[in-house]
Amino acid sequence: MTKETAIYCSGLTKVYPAPEGHLEVHALRGLDLEIKVGEQVAITGPSGCGKSSFLNILGTLDRPSAGQVKVFGQSIEDLNPKERALYRRNTAAFVFQQFHLIPTLTALENVSLPLHYAGVNAEEARERADKALAKVGLDHRKGHLPALLSGGEQQRVAVARALVTEARLLLADEPTGNLDGATAKDIMALLLESIGDQRTLIVVTHDPEIAAQIGRRIQLRDGLIEKDELSKKVES
Ligand SMILES: Nc1ncnc2c1ncn2[C@@H]1O[C@H](COP(=O)(O)OP(=O)(O)O)[C@@H](O)[C@H]1O
Numbered sequence: 001m002t003k004e005t006a007i008y009c010s011g012l013t014k015v016y017p018a019p020e021g022h023l024e025v026h027a028l029r030g031l032d033l034e035i036k037v038g039e040q041v042a043i044t045g046p047s048g049c050g051k052s053s054f055l056n057i058l059g060t061l062d063r064p065s066a067g068q069v070k071v072f073g074q075s076i077e078d079l080n081p082k083e084r085a086l087y088r089r090n091t092a093a094f095v096f097q098q099f100h101l102i103p104t105l106t107a108l109e110n111v112s113l114p115l116h117y118a119g120v121n122a123e124e125a126r127e128r129a130d131k132a133l134a135k136v137g138l139d140h141r142k143g144h145l146p147a148l149l150s151g152g153e154q155q156r157v158a159v160a161r162a163l164v165t166e167a168r169l170l171l172a173d174e175p176t177g178n179l180d181g182a183t184a185k186d187i188m189a190l191l192l193e194s195i196g197d198q199r200t201l202i203v204v205t206h207d208p209e210i211a212a213q214i215g216r217r218i219q220l221r222d223g224l225i226e227k228d229e230l231s232k233k234v235e236s
């Protein structure tokens, strides 16, 4: 059975305007790409090749300069601010390199937050956040503020926060970039195992060892796709 398309890009282009006295930056030079629902994809390539630009467009944190981008059939290049907020609440969830937890909220409150924004009542939000934290192995750290958690634990909270909603697309930009090697492996394993087979995962990483754990790897170079490869294991 052919799977539904999660992401469709055609001629996706991003040009940043020229800072004074400099040339404009062509961050994405016309990407054509299709990703199926439930696929796990690593976006790799050297620093500055356009990885974050691509992910930010998929998350509606930024807009393309030209080209088409559809997520689950919906064109996202021209969403207004309200539609973008809804999209980020219901469709796409982010995990960032810097965790981006709210420092004054406990782990549990951080994970509940997207549910409160979505209008889920407090009791249900708490229950779901509890479950999500248990899933990432942080049952015993629920009441802790982020500053009292290790980097790996903070990223576990961020993963729980991303997975607590129904978001079908998980976008992770260098999610292991601030973690030591062993913790990085743990977090990747956690992401891959908790994503299930309905959610689509896109992980930006410049670390080949991390990328090797992911079935499909799309390598960018200078704003273009240089390589798009599937692991043997996944092809069979
Ligand atoms: N907001 C911005 N304004 C101007 N140039 C930018 C901006 N964001 C990124 N760039 C430039 O676009 C190119 C691609 O950047 P980025 O997508 O962040 O690459 P990567 O994530 O692969 O390191 C780089 O040359 C970077 O300096």
Ligand SMILES: [Mg+2]
Pocket (backbone or CB within 6 Å): 051, 052, 053
């Ligand atoms: Mg980047």
